[in-house]
Amino acid sequence: MMRAILRRLRVCSGSPERGSSVVEVVILAPALGMFVALIIAGGRVALSHQAVESAAADAARAASISRTQGQAASNAETAAVASLASQNLRCVSTSISVDTTGFASPVGTPASVGATVNCQADLAGLLPGLPGSMTISATMRSPLDTYRER
DSSP states (O other): OHHHHHHHHHHHHOOTTTTHHHHHHHHHHHHHHHHHHHHHHHHHHHHHHHHHHHHHHHHHHHHHTOSSHHHHHHHHHHHHHHHHHHTTOOEEEEEEEEEOGGGGSOTTSOOEEEEEEEEEEEOTTSSTTSOSEEEEEEEEEEEOOTTOOO
């Protein structure tokens, strides 16, 4: 008789692991959300690095094809700003420095110009604990024509 009552109770109550999947989902959902947000943050940082390197390369190239030292600095800054804007990179602040000392070398000697682009990429709102911005920097050099005219 007691055996029959226990059997009925077991059939009515269902599996002893009933409801454990809900607990697992409640525990794993925030961890999965943080993991996805971390992947998004990593992707944003990688794309920002690529965009800043491209802007530095564009600035160095624009400076190297300029005729004068003053024009080279102006063209490089314009090219870097245009490159960052075309890639939709959100920078909190941007600084561009151009090394045009290669123009002072005598004609016939190898020389180059360089450009350094610094961007504080906006990371706010992605993950709690992440800094609001991250400084990303890239420096590129481009050779001047060895037999250029002045």
